Amino acid sequence: MDPQPPRKNGSMADAFRTIGALSTVGFSFVLAIGLGAIAGYYLDKWLGTGPWLFLLFIAFGLAAGILNVYRTADRFLK
Secondary structure (H helix, E strand, C coil), rough: CCCCCCCCCCCCHHHHHHHHHHHHHHEEEEEEEHHHHHHHHHHHHHCCCHHHHHHHHHHHHHHHHHHHHHHHHHHHCC
């Protein structure tokens, strides 16, 4: 039975690159919700539909933010 080859540790640059990419997750989550809220607010103002498009677009932004967090975490935590 052959012993397993030693695991090669990633370089420090790879570690910093991963940390940098994962640190943007929170920013992109908040940005998606904020953009949805702004779009919904201005559409409500333009169309006179009350808070409905605002709430709908916040929900879209929340869904987009969660999807972005999931995709980023899946890419880096495999």
